Amino acid sequence: MSKEVGITVSKNDNFSEWYTQVVIKTELVDYAPVKGLIVLRPDGYSIWESIKESLDKKLKETGHRNGFLPVLIPESLLAKEKEHFEGLNPEVFWVTQSGNSEIGDRLALRPTSETLAYSLFSKWIRSWRDLPLKINFWNSALRAEIKGTKPFLRTSEFLWQEGHTVHATKDEAEKEVADILELYKKTIEEELAVPVITGKKSEKDKFVGAVYTDTLESLMPDGKALQMGTSHFLGQNFSKPFDVKYLDENNVETFAWQTSWGVSWRLIGGMIMIHGDDKGLVLPPKVAPIQVVIIPIYYSNDEKENVLQTACQIKDSLSNNDIRVHLDDREQLTPGFKFNDWEMKGIPIRIEIGPKDIAKNQAVLVRRHNQTKTSIEMDSLTEKISSELKNIQKEMFDAAKKILDERVVKISQYQQFKEELDNGKMIDCSWCGNQTCEDKIKEETGADLRVIPSNNTKAETCIYCKNSGTTNVLFARGY
Structure with a gap:
């Protein structure tokens, strides 16, 4: 990867190298010392937090609660659902030693949590009164991806959420699968401005152990499809081997119906590829760590105090209206360098303010996604920026949807x-x-x-x- 400042390759000419430069040079991630792993830097984690907060709110509104599961799973537990285990086995990391001592039953580093969760569900569920059980886990999963790794898209450890639910009837479980798919679609399209196509996977490509898998797919600019999330109807394929059953209202013991579903930080990779350009990131306002950056412009100490004072007033006004704003008052850098730096990082709106702007009681608003500039009256600046952020979010989705359709x-x-x-x-x-x-x-x-x-x-x-x-x-x- 080039060590030069800025993105040095065109998105159209070398998509893979462009993507790698964007995620590294914009300080979203860095490579970890272990092959196949990445470090999520604060800006990258902030985007994940935005996705997490939005999705978490929707899940809680629909009756799901969060829990926590350990990362180690005994091999004997994984083997209880043979088809599922065989499908995951090539990707599993194994722990075989504790200190200097060999352990008995090998321990898998969690590739997914069905077997672990369902061994516990069989203890927690006794009667129809315990249903539905709807639990979500925000955690990481580990799957051996040593070759062909790419940050956010294919790594050996990744952040995700995995939901697991248990229901009394088949119809209720299938409704859950469909509802979650729609919830994912709403989050991906409305937060990340990435259009998706929903439907089912073929029998060949469904989740191992599921009756069927619903999926959300999008098409990246290099012509490759990216699976953005999945929702699985498990039927009774796991409840029978794991003894997840309940006494119904007639006191008859019945096996439960189950679902599982998840999205990962792969969503961030898809968002970067869809919206980015040759200058770098183009971030949708709803997930941008910084929505507005203010660049003060002055050429003498006489101008400096007044410009900075006005810039601070703009910053305070925007912050008071729940807009994520940053004032770039670094003195050692030129305004031009700052413009390029923040364009590379994809900040949706840049505000330029200098002595001439102040004299006219205005500021210059620059939109990252289409590079257009507008002079805005200072008195209506906050209101205008709030409106612009909403417009940018919609325009980015509409443009991406048009390209997908074509x-x-x-x-x-x-x-x-x-x-x-x-x-x-x-x-x-x-x-x-x-x-x-x-x-x-x-x-x-x-x-x-x-x-x-x-x-x-x-x-x-x-x-x-x-x-x-x-x-x-x-x-x-x-x-």
């Missing part, structure tokens, strides 16, 4: 499928439902069946085998 193309011929895939498109096509066709397409093109959309259209002939299609699906290469 890059999802409906295709009926396999040769055209391959051509449009190479052009970075997501392919809308018919599929017969046979995994053989899904596997062949993956083998020949590198594209996965990303999602069976919720708003499915009538199927025609399968894109690969030309037999009757059972459903329309979206294919894309993915992260």
Whole structure:
């Protein structure tokens, strides 16, 4: 990665290097001493906190409560759900020693918490009065990602939330799965300004051990799809091996119905890729650590006091209106350097204030997402900035949605499928439902069946085998 100041490659020319430079040079993350791990710096963690606070509020409003689980899981516990365990085993980190002593049962560093949580649920749940049980955990998970790592997108440890719920009926559990998917969609689109496509995973790509998996997918500028979150209907696949059952109102013992669901800091990576440009980050106002930066401009000590005093007044006014604002009064740097620095960090609004502006009772407002400038009367500055932040959030989502819509193309011929895939498109096509066709397409093109959309259209002939299609699906290469 280049050590020069600023982003030195174009997003269009070298997307991977551009992304790496952006996340490192804007001080969101740094690399840890252990391969595959990253350190989340304060600005990066602030974005995660914004996502967490928004999602946490929605979850609590819908009756979910937070808990905490330990990071170590006995191997004997993981093995109780054989299919689930075998699917995760290649990614598991194992603890085999304590101090200088070998331990008996190997301990897994939590890849996900189903087995651990459900062994406890079987103790906590006795009757229908204990249901529904709706618990969320904010924690980290560890999965061995040694090759092809990328900050936020693919690391060996990642921050996430994982929800686990237990219900008396199948219908209630399936409603939970759908409600959570909609809650995720609202958070991702309204907070991060990232448009998503919702639907189901194929049988091949569903969560190991689930009856089915609902997913949220988005398409990145390099033509690769990114899974933004998942919600799983587990049916009774875990309640039976883990003995999660209850006495119903007729005193009949019944196995419960379960769900699990989660999103991770991968959302931050998707947001960066969707909105960033050749200058660096472009942050949606709702999650930006700083929403407004004020740059005082003066060229002599005579001007300095008055400009700084006015800048402080603007800062106080914005802060009093719950706007996250920073006054950049670093004396050793030129205004031009500051402009570039804050543009790279993606701050939604920059306020420039100098002697000439003060004389006119105005300030200059610069929008990061479209680089437009406006002179604003000082008396209406706070009100105008509040309005602008809302406008920027909407404009960023609308622009991203327009691009996504344009890059999802409906295709009926396999040769055209391959051509449009190479052009970075997501392919809308018919599929017969046979995994053989899904596997062949993956083998020949590198594209996965990303999602069976919720708003499915009538199927025609399968894109690969030309037999009757059972459903329309979206294919894309993915992260």
